[in-house]
Amino acid sequence: MDIHQILKKLPHRYPFLLVDRVLAVDPGKSIKALKNVTINEPFFTGHFPHRPVMPGVLMLEAMAQTAGLLAFAGDTATRDANSVIYFAGIDGARFKRPVEPGDQLIMDVEILRHKAGIYKFKGTARVGEDIACEAELMCTMRTVS
Template structure:
């Protein structure tokens, strides 16, 4: 549904923190299914961990939040500009079920649970194949900066 060129037009993130490679499905106001291909070339693997490369859990959460941002933008019908910032407001119930390693493909499914007073609440699940790697509830908000 969205390739990397379309994602780059919406998300302000760039290397090394852009963590969504493709969007496979997008249901306005409901859910998104996005991909992140994890390679040994990721800069965090140098130090996490040199003897056993594992993707940091906070970056898995960040990848889900970036997918959630794309869903929020589509739901509101907005194309963010360079004055729009999308922030985490909270993370609840984060659980990590399996390590994510080089060669894995993250399939992030994020659903919009509710939207009120500029706060979005999402439920996200990230899988590698059929295995759940991470689950969490995310709260995010958009702000316009001066």
């Protein structure tokens, strides 16, 4: 999935779209996506000026957006313009290494459970072979007006 297809599936836009490309997807099971981290990211201005580091919460958000793409992966059409996936919980979040400008963050997300509009995902974000972040993400899909 390239950026044009991602934009059809996710409601996020600059500066909050944190997925650049989907590398592989097995609908209903798993997905692998990437985020190219550049010094031009707006959060680096203040986090931290002397040593730019991607905030951990944004790594979690990148995994959540990847999970959203997985949840919508079964749709052959674009997502409903009124559907949004919200966080319902985050368990076991661990941050193992800093993510800096020039890194490529690779997110691997799998569905653990899906029932009655509630999804539970296992996500891991890596830079190269090193785990940067991992967590279980619980999300719910809602239609908003």
